[in-house]
Amino acid sequence: xxxxxxxPAEIEPKxxxxxxxxxxxxxxxxxxxxxxxxxxxxxxxxxHGLHVGHPRSNTAMDIIARKRRMEGYNVLFPIxxxxxxxxxxxxxxxxxxHPAIVTKQNIDHFRTQLKRTGVSFDYTREVDTTDPNxxxxxxxxxxxxxxxxxxYKSEMPINWCTSCKCGLANEExxxxxxxxxxxxVIRKVKKQWMLKITQYAQKLLDGLDTVDFxxxxxxxxxxxxxxxxxxxxxxxLTAGDEKVRIxxxxxDTLFGATYMVLSPEHPLIEKLKDSIVNYDAxxxxxxxxxxxxxxxxxxxxxxxxxxxxxxxxxVNPVNGKEIPIWLSDYVLMSYGTGAIMAVPAHDTRDxxxxxxxxxxxxxxxxxGDIQKxxxxxxxxxxxxxxxxxxxxxxxxxxxxxxxxxxxLGVGEKKVNFKLRDWVFSRQRYWGEPIPVxxxxxxxxxxxxxxxxxxxxxxxxxxxxxxSGESPLSxxxxxxxxxxxxxxxxxxxxxxxxxxxxxxxxxxxxxxxxKATCGIGSKEALDYWMPVDWYNGGMEHTTxxxxxxxxxxxxxxxxxxxxxxxxxxxxxxxxxxxxENGEKMSKSRGNVINPDDIIDEIGADAFRVYEMxxxxxxxxxxxxxxxxxxxRRFLDRVWRLQENIVDTxxxxxxxxxxxxxxxxxxxxxxxxxxFNTAIAAMMTLVNxxxxxxxxxxxxxATLLKxxxxxxxxxxxxxxxxxxxxxxxxxxxxxxWDDAALVKTExxxxxxxxxxxxxxxxxxxxxxKETAEKELVNHPEVQKILAGKTVMKVIFVPGRLxxxxxx
RNA sequence: GCUGAUGUGGUGGAAUGGCAGACACCAGCGACUUAAAAUCGCUUGCUUCGGCGUGCGGGUUCGAGUCCCGCCAUCAGCACCA
Numbered sequence: 041x042x043x044x045x046x047x048p049a050e051i052e053p054k055x056x057x058x059x060x061x062x063x064x065x066x067x068x069x070x071x072x073x074x075x076x077x078x079x080x081x082x083x084x085x086x087x088h089g090l091h092v093g094h095p096r097s098n099t100a101m102d103i104i105a106r107k108r109r110m111e112g113y114n115v116l117f118p119i120x121x122x123x124x125x126x127x128x129x130x131x132x133x134x135x136x137x138h139p140a141i142v143t144k145q146n147i148d149h150f151r152t153q154l155k156r157t158g159v160s161f162d163y164t165r166e167v168d169t170t171d172p173n174x175x176x177x178x179x180x181x182x183x184x185x186x187x188x189x190x191x192y193k194s195e196m197p198i199n200w201c202t203s204c205k206c207g208l209a210n211e212e213x214x215x216x217x218x219x220x221x222x223x224x225v226i227r228k229v230k231k232q233w234m235l236k237i238t239q240y241a242q243k244l245l246d247g248l249d250t251v252d253f254x255x256x257x258x259x260x261x262x263x264x265x266x267x268x269x270x271x272x273x274x275x276x277l278t279a280g281d282e283k284v285r286i287x288x289x290x291x292d293t294l295f296g297a298t299y300m301v302l303s304p305e306h307p308l309i310e311k312l313k314d315s316i317v318n319y320d321a322x323x324x325x326x327x328x329x330x331x332x333x334x335x336x337x338x339x340x341x342x343x344x345x346x347x348x349x350x351x352x353x354x355v356n357p358v359n360g361k362e363i364p365i366w367l368s369d370y371v372l373m374s375y376g377t378g379a380i381m382a383v384p385a386h387d388t389r390d391x392x393x394x395x396x397x398x399x400x401x402x403x404x405x406x407x408g409d410i411q412k413x414x415x416x417x418x419x420x421x422x423x424x425x426x427x428x429x430x431x432x433x434x435x436x437x438x439x440x441x442x443x444x445x446x447x448l449g450v451g452e453k454k455v456n457f458k459l460r461d462w463v464f465s466r467q468r469y470w471g472e473p474i475p476v477x478x479x480x481x482x483x484x485x486x487x488x489x490x491x492x493x494x495x496x497x498x499x500x501x502x503x504x505x506x507s508g509e510s511p512l513s514x515x516x517x518x519x520x521x522x523x524x525x526x527x528x529x530x531x532x533x534x535x536x537x538x539x540x541x542x543x544x545x546x547x548x549x550x551x552x553x554k555a556t557c558g559i560g561s562k563e564a565l566d567y568w569m570p571v572d573w574y575n576g577g578m579e580h581t582t583x584x585x586x587x588x589x590x591x592x593x594x595x596x597x598x599x600x601x602x603x604x605x606x607x608x609x610x611x612x613x614x615x616x617x618x619e620n621g622e623k624m625s626k627s628r629g630n631v632i633n634p635d636d637i638i639d640e641i642g643a644d645a646f647r648v649y650e651m652x653x654x655x656x657x658x659x660x661x662x663x664x665x666x667x668x669x670x671r672r673f674l675d676r677v678w679r680l681q682e683n684i685v686d687t688x689x690x691x692x693x694x695x696x697x698x699x700x701x702x703x704x705x706x707x708x709x710x711x712x713x714f715n716t717a718i719a720a721m722m723t724l725v726n727x728x729x730x731x732x733x734x735x736x737x738x739x740a741t742l743l744k745x746x747x748x749x750x751x752x753x754x755x756x757x758x759x760x761x762x763x764x765x766x767x768x769x770x771x772x773x774x775w776d777d778a779a780l781v782k783t784e785x786x787x788x789x790x791x792x793x794x795x796x797x798x799x800x801x802x803x804x805x806x807k808e809t810a811e812k813e814l815v816n817h818p819e820v821q822k823i824l825a826g827k828t829v830m831k832v833i834f835v836p837g838r839l840x841x842x843x844x845x
Numbered sequence: 846g847c848u849g850a851u852g853u854g855g856u857g858g859a860a861u862g863g864c865a866g867a868c869a870c871c872a873g874c875g876a877c878u879u880a881a882a883a884u885c886g887c888u889u890g891c892u893u894c895g896g897c898g899u900g901c902g903g904g905u906u907c908g909a910g911u912c913c914c915g916c917c918a919u920c921a922g923c924a925c926c927a
Contacts, residue, residue: 084927126926199925209925256849260922263848374924459924466925539927578849578921586924615921623920652869654858658851659920666857666870673869675884716859719868726868729885788864793908795864833907838863843907 043760046678048642051756056155058755064768065109065160067116071567076113078105079547079607081576081584082120082167084539085146087131090153091624092632092650092662093616099647099749100613100656100712101575102159106748107709109160110772116568117160118550120167121147125539126209129470133503139470140498143170153635158643158751160768165553169472169542174549176493177559178541179475181591183486184598186476190236193484196463197330200228200508207467207508216331227330230508233474233535235462237590241265244459244589253610254657257581264582266458271442272377273451275300275354278362279315284308284354287376287456290386290418291445292437295426296404297381298394299364300354301346303373304329309349317351322367329369344370344393356381357450358441359427368393374460385410405434462587464538469502469511471536479523479530488524494532510534543584544591547571547606559600570603575611575712585610611712614658616650621661632662640664644750645671651714651749674753676725677746680734681757688737695779697727698738702775705745714749721746736761741773788839789823796823803837810834815842 059065080097083090105117123143132139147168154161167174185191199208203223207230212219237244245265248258270289277284284300302308304326313319325347346368353362363381370389371380384394385401391414394401401410406424408415415421423429428444429437445451465474473494475487487494497518502511512534513519523530545559551568552560559565576585585607592606617623618630625631637646649667654660685691690698701724708717724742728734734742740763747754747767758767782803789797799819801810811832814820820842827844834840 081927122927207925210923211926213925260849264923266848463925468925538925540925543927577927580922580927581849582922583924584927617920652857658858660857663857663870669870672884679884715857716868719859722868786864790863790908793863793906798864831907833863835863835908839908841863841907 043679043681046675046753048644048752049639052156052158052643052752055752055755056158058766059160059768060163062766063164064766065105065115065117066162066164067118068114069564070114071563073114074112075116075567075572076105076108077116077568077570077572078108079118079550079571079574081580082122082543082546083150084122084125084127085143085150086127087142087146088626088631089146089149090634091616092634092637093624094154095157095159095634095647096616096650096656097575097577097613098154098157098159099650100714101573103651103709103714103748104573106160106751106768107772109768110744110747110770112771116165116550117162118165118167118553119154119159119161119163120165120546120550121150121169122539122543122546123147123168123170124471124537124542126211126468126470129468129502132470138498138500139502140170156638156643157634157647160751165550167546167549167553169539169546170470172493172495173554173556175472175542177549178472178537178545179487179492179494180489181545181559181595182472182537182541183475183489183492184600185235185594186486188594188598190239190594191464192234192236193231194234194461195229196232196234197227198230198232198467198508199225201225204504207504224331228508232463233465233533235464235590237462237587238457238459240590240593241267241457241459242455243593244586247589247593247605251605251610252608254612257578257585257610257612260578260581261586264459264586267455268458269453269455271438271445271451272454273357273381273445275357275381277312278353278355279351280312282308282311284365284379285377286379286381287454288381289456290383290438291441291451292423292426292429292432292434293383293386293404294356294358294381294441295429296383296385296402297356297363298384298400298402299366299382301366301368301371301380301382301390301393302349303371303378304367304369305373306367306378308379309367312349312352315352316349318347318349321347322349325367344368344389344396346393346397348397357448358444364399366393366397375458376456384414386414386416388414388416390414404429459586462540462590464541465535466538467504467508467510467534468536469496471538472496472541473512474533474535474537476533477521477523477530478533479525479528481528482523482525482530485523485525485530491524496536510536512536540584540587544588545595547574547588548592548595548601559595562602566602569601570605571607573609573611574607575613577615578612581612612657614654614656614660616653617659617661619662619664624662632664637664637667641668641671642674642752644753645674648673648718648749652718654715656712656714673722673725674750676729677742677750678753678757680725680728680739680742681760683733684739684761685733685735687735688740689735690738690741691731691735693731694727694734694738696782697724698741699775699777699779702741702745702773703780706772706775709748718749736763743767744770744773785837787835787837789820790839790841791823791827791844793841805836807834807836810836810840814840 078101080101105115109115128139128142132142199213201208201218203221213225218225268289271291272285272287274283274285346366349365354365355362382390384390385403403410404426405421407421418434421434423432423437442453475494477485479485497515499515519532521530521532548559552564555561595601596604620630622628649670701720704720705717743754743758755767784800785803786798786800788795811834829842829844831843
């Protein structure tokens with residue numbers, strides 16, 4: 041039969057319009073139906089537009105969402121814009137356009153591009169983090185955190201460019217110098233708003249046991265939180281009344297401590313100023329250390345540096361021994377207490393430091409060779425040189441020493457977390473204003489909730505200030521206000537929130553995006569939350585995923601949301617690399633624009649390729665040639681219409697493979713093995729061509745299976761074949777296990793594990809029968825000629841292995 | 846450095862401890878065509894035809910791409926990019 045040609049440029053816009061006009065993918069507010077909430081990370085609408093990486097996650101969740109609709113669920117699959125942030129602000133400064141205007145343009149561009157890919161987002165629920173109706177509630181959440189003591193101000197080091205005289209993001213610091221001007225960047229201390237995420241460390245850890253995240257995400261989060269059990273121990277000093285508290289995970293090695301190390305920023309240095317003989321050298325060392333990042337400082341491979349505090353020593357509380365105190369930058373103020381006892385015999389970094397500076401080693405756990413390297417094993421060692429601990433295992437010694445320290449009142453058991461509090465201030469314009477005012481009389485006063493949002497003033501100058509304060513600080517009309525408490529003159533907080541703020545609760549807002557009396561109505565939040573399935577990048581595992589879980593756990597605790605955890609299931613996609621195998625970036629010149637690909641092969645083929653190109657969770661280089669192969673596949677699907685047998689039954693020849701394919705595609709989609717699901721459909725189509733014709737029933741099933749991946753072509757063919765009013769609300773196909781049963785199977789014949797031939801046997805042959813009788817099979821006889829069989833191993837449906845001599 | 850992952854033909858990849866290379870891409874040959882494109886068909890890991898082959902070296906097992914130990918290489922994150 042003559043059929044019209046397949047022209048994606050005609051059918052794709054046609055169906056996109058029909059879906060929009062019929063509200064096909066809008067979530068229903070019929071809360072009696074079973075729900076499915078599928079989520080992708082909302083994009084940052086950058087000026088460069090969509091790149092081919094975005095559609096990977098989008099299409100994957102789109103497949104799941106479309107399949108769920110066909111399975112009868114009320115599906116929420118929303119989209120929004122994470123639109124505050126540094127790149128937009130920098131673009132705006134450079135090009136003299138207001139960030140709000142840039143943002144609007146970028147969002148419009150992104151939306152247009154996204155719509156072309158045919159993703160079934162519910163665009164009526166769009167969320168934009170820069171919309172005052174949205175950030176009003178971001179500010180509200182901040183106030184709740186503040187009221188519950190989880191937001192506080194603290195001195196924190198920031199990156200400070202000595203030439204631009206402004207604070208820099210880590211990303212703007214390249215190799216220790218300012219990305220813009222190349223001048224040296226130092227760490228400068230500034231008062232910053234902090235969120236006490238550490239108070240939720242244990243809850244964030246425990247919650248992981250209740251959710252279905254892929255294992256590597258759970259492991260990364262657990263390691264990031266970094267719970268470790270140890271002890272805090274007080275060391276007296278030989279000068280002054282001060283004590284130094286140290287944290288250690290190895291209190292059992294206390295008798296092996298030969299010196300102490302303080303972080304160069306440790307406040308004790310100031311307090312002991314008068315007792316320290318070489319105070320100037322200590323300050324010089326601290327200034328040197330300020331030039332390095334924590335990351336550089338903690339590096340194991342680097343040469344250890346340090347300076348000894350002269351004039352003061354520390355006293356080991358268990359044996360009264362005096363040990364020297366050093367400053368070294370490998371001890372960070374941000375972890376533990378900023379001070380350690382150094383046990384060079386049993387800690388690698390201490391060992392390196394001690395070897396370099398000639399500090400003594402005392403072996404307290406026997407079993408290694410401490411002259412060669414630190415002995416860090418905690419399983420097999422036995423305590424020595426440790427007074428009352430001698431002869432104990434490491435585990436026993438830990439218990440015993442903690443008991444002793446507690447008894448003496450010089451230490452205690454301590455759970456410590458690597459997780460640090462969240463630096464929440466930015467000295468930037470393009471972010472949510474932090475809703476507090478500073479009053480000379482009343483101090484920090486939160487803006488009353490009914491006065492939210494505190495809107496960003498629309499002004500012309502949002503460039504960084506020389507003082508390092510936020511650009512908002514020079515907008516006196518906005519800054520000067522009255523105190524909500526006493527009515528006197530007060531000043532607004534001029535720091536803004538980080539981009540993380542808006543992205544920490546957007547998934548809640550989708551449930552009820554236009555709510556005006558809260559983050560969303562209780563009814564909507566109760567129905568939709570938690571997110572059933574959240575797919576995103578591995579790069580968001582430790583920060584965004586933890587921050588947003590923290591906010592959600594907190595909102596649950598104050599009764600604002602019922603579900604305890606925000607995400608029931610979390611999966612991850614791999615990054616799409618350029619054709620040269622490198623990360624796509626403008627500077628490398630290897631960026632692929634989806635618009636170009638869609639122009640060339642159509643959105644459906646683009647989607648098929650995005651899903652077919654490789655394992656979903658792996659990084660894959662892009663290949664435009666391979667993408668064209670996917671277009672060929674759709675052409676072949678289209679041309680199946682040339683030879684159709686008008687029956688809804690499956691033909692005998694294709695019945696088995698039809699059911700196999702339904703099963704494979706159904707299960708593979710759920711496991712996000714999209715590449716093998718598509719391969720199975722390709723195999724089915726190849727088989728249909730081998731048969732020479734398809735029945736209308738076979739074609740209908742193929743179209744339904746393919747619809748989530750290639751929605752436009754399948755809608756068009758469904759209509760052309762007169763199969764109904766829209767494939768997207770057809771029921772998902774089911775397979776019949778009975779149709780999969782085979783009477784005969786081919787198995788491999790091995791001799792001593794090596795393949796020697798293949799034979800056909802009845803599919804239901806039992807292990808006993810096979811092991812007894814397969815030796816007599818004529819083919820097997822040939823293979824085994826002249827050998828004596830010692831043992832037979834039979835694996836049903838797979839192989840038989842003869843151990844023979 | 847720390848944490849997590851990855852390594853299989855010319856390329857992307859497939860394979861509950863059980864027939865390595867499914868499905869594609871590229872390339873080559875053939876058909877159709879005045880010709881080209883498109884399409885269709887065939888070939889396609891290496892091989893001295895014995896075999897050899899899943900980054901390298903060991904191990905467990907009747908059997909290892911898959912499990913264990915030790916290396917090497919690459920990628921992601923490292924808290925102010927999001």
